[in-house]
Amino acid sequence: MSRVRYAMAIDTHTCVGCTACVMACKTENNVVEGFNRVWVTQDLQGIFPDLSLTIQSERCNHCEDAPCVSVCPTGATHVGPGGIVLVDEDKCTGCKACIAACPYGARFIDPRTGTADKCTFCAHRSEHDVYTTACQDVCPTRSIHFGDMNDPDSDIARVLATRESYTLLPEAGTSPRLFYLK
Amino acid sequence: MQTLQEITSTRSNALIDPGLHIWHGEVAAYLFLGGVVAGVMVLAGLGLLLRPKGERSVHLGLLPWTAPILLSVGMLFLWMDLENRFNAFRFYLVFRPTSPMSWGAWILLAIYPASIAMAWITTPEGMKQRVSDWARSRSSFLANRLACLDGVVSTHVNKVAVINVVAGAGLGIYTGMLLGTMASRPLWNSAILGPLFLTSGLSTGAAYMLLYRLKDTERILLAKADMGLILLELGLIAVWLVGLMSGGAAQRAGAYTLLGGPWTAAFWTLVVGFGLVAPFLGEWMERRGGHVPGRVAAGMVLVGGLALRWIIVYAGQHVGWHDVAAALF
Numbered sequence: 044m045s046r047v048r049y050a051m052a053i054d055t056h057t058c059v060g061c062t063a064c065v066m067a068c069k070t071e072n073n074v075v076e077g078f079n080r081v082w083v084t085q086d087l088q089g090i091f092p093d094l095s096l097t098i099q100s101e102r103c104n105h106c107e108d109a110p111c112v113s114v115c116p117t118g119a120t121h122v123g124p125g126g127i128v129l130v131d132e133d134k135c136t137g138c139k140a141c142i143a144a145c146p147y148g149a150r151f152i153d154p155r156t157g158t159a160d161k162c163t164f165c166a167h168r169s170e171h172d173v174y175t176t177a178c179q180d181v182c183p184t185r186s187i188h189f190g191d192m193n194d195p196d197s198d199i200a201r202v203l204a205t206r207e208s209y210t211l212l213p214e215a216g217t218s219p220r221l222f223y224l225k
Numbered sequence: 226m227q228t229l230q231e232i233t234s235t236r237s238n239a240l241i242d243p244g245l246h247i248w249h250g251e252v253a254a255y256l257f258l259g260g261v262v263a264g265v266m267v268l269a270g271l272g273l274l275l276r277p278k279g280e281r282s283v284h285l286g287l288l289p290w291t292a293p294i295l296l297s298v299g300m301l302f303l304w305m306d307l308e309n310r311f312n313a314f315r316f317y318l319v320f321r322p323t324s325p326m327s328w329g330a331w332i333l334l335a336i337y338p339a340s341i342a343m344a345w346i347t348t349p350e351g352m353k354q355r356v357s358d359w360a361r362s363r364s365s366f367l368a369n370r371l372a373c374l375d376g377v378v379s380t381h382v383n384k385v386a387v388i389n390v391v392a393g394a395g396l397g398i399y400t401g402m403l404l405g406t407m408a409s410r411p412l413w414n415s416a417i418l419g420p421l422f423l424t425s426g427l428s429t430g431a432a433y434m435l436l437y438r439l440k441d442t443e444r445i446l447l448a449k450a451d452m453g454l455i456l457l458e459l460g461l462i463a464v465w466l467v468g469l470m471s472g473g474a475a476q477r478a479g480a481y482t483l484l485g486g487p488w489t490a491a492f493w494t495l496v497v498g499f500g501l502v503a504p505f506l507g508e509w510m511e512r513r514g515g516h517v518p519g520r521v522a523a524g525m526v527l528v529g530g531l532a533l534r535w536i537i538v539y540a541g542q543h544v545g546w547h548d549v550a551a552a553l554f
Contacts, residue, residue, distance in 0.1 A: 114406070
């Protein structure tokens with residue numbers, strides 16, 4: 044069996060932009076006031092009355108080829124189990140190279156510790172290979188799919204196999220593991 | 226009728242939104258001082274290797290001592306920029322080949338012994354003797370160690386000079402590569418930035434040396450070198466911007482910050498006009514017998530070198546891939 048590779052897919056058809064995922068993440072991970080690991084963007088396009096609205100719940104893309112990992116001078120930012128990109132607070136100097144390198148603006152400095160912070164795919168819950176993230180748990184429209192994309196029986200593998208999806212800034216060449224279902 | 230596009234985001238992270246604002250004057254000052262140190266090491270190293278005729282002036286012999294001092298000031302700036310300063314020692318617990326910052330941390334460590342060894346070589350003999358006498362009056366152990374070090378360094382002058390040239394060039398290129406490898410910042414993401422910062426470092430290093438009281442022959446040699454370096458730097462700036470303008474939308478958006486965007490006036494007046502063209506003309510007029518104080522031109526080159534890094538550090542943060550994508554789609 045292939046090794047675990049976590050990924051997330053967000054259904055842009057059913058997401059209503061309620062920001063429950065934003066709040067759940069802040070509560071679960073004790074994110075410092077004024078900062079967000081998860082955020083929601085709304086992209087409105089067209090000519091009235093022919094308008095289209097795309098709502099995206101965004102966060103760290105846990106890229107396969109993560110620029111934040113390669114620029115980190117101390118190894119604080121690393122690829123953890125299941126391909127999750129994590130920050131080891133004990134090793135982080137707060138040099139901000141990872142923030143400059145991230146094309147998605149997913150990282151910030153936690154003013155309490157002076158270290159880089161971002162979404163962890165709730166890695167602290169991963170005692171078992173199969174687990175759910177805080178944002179996934181609270182989503183009222185069940186728009187967030189998460190799991191091992193290498194397991195063909197998983198929910199995430201099925202939606203990625205059966206639905207069309209896209210990633211953010213594919214031109215940046217980072218191979219994100221955060222997908223958006225069309 | 227124009228198509229409407231409106232993007233709203235609930236993210237409002239300090240230093241990230243509405244635009245990236247993580248690196249400030251401390252980083253620019255560090256890159257500038259690193260460049261000056263690189264210039265002093267390379268030029269003084271070449272001076273040792275080429276052995277120009279005549280005895281070197283006292284000031285030229287002593288100024289390499291300022292290289293490790295300037296570097297320490299630069300490293301202090303770098304340390305001040307860290308958000309978690311007590312973890313700074315972590316730079317030296319690991320070497321990460323994919324991280325330019327890791328390369329820089331280790332190069333900086335090699336700079337100290339190399340630049341101090343060269344400074345000892347160029348120190349006038351009389352002063353070396355006085356230091357040896359002082360060491361002997363303190364303890365025989367100190368005097369013996371100093372004599373031993375003097376013996377090692379004095380018998381390897383060429384090797385020390387080559388190490389200084391290589392380490393100085395490495396430091397100069399690294400100051401540009403630090404920014405140049407950031408793929409998500411189009412203005413920075415160019416291989417030209419390494420050679421550009423090295424050339425600027427050599428030019429500001431020569432200008433810094435011209436601030437000292439040197440012999441006429443030394444001054445003329447350094448001023449000539451500086452003029453050539455200024456021309457090279459102007460050429461590299463042109464190549465850098467042409468390269469970006471002939472790239473994709475992201476690269477063009479990056480170049481726009483200096484070609485019509487918010488940093489245009491500052492870049493073309495302070496860096497190109499005041500820091501490169503004007504001092505070049507000043508040094509050229511001085512060579513043709515005009516009464517232009519050499520230190521004024523040198524001072525302008527130094528101000529221009531600091532402005533170059535300051536503006537590139539800030540302007541590079543102005544445009545990222547994300548901003549370009551938001552503007553296009």
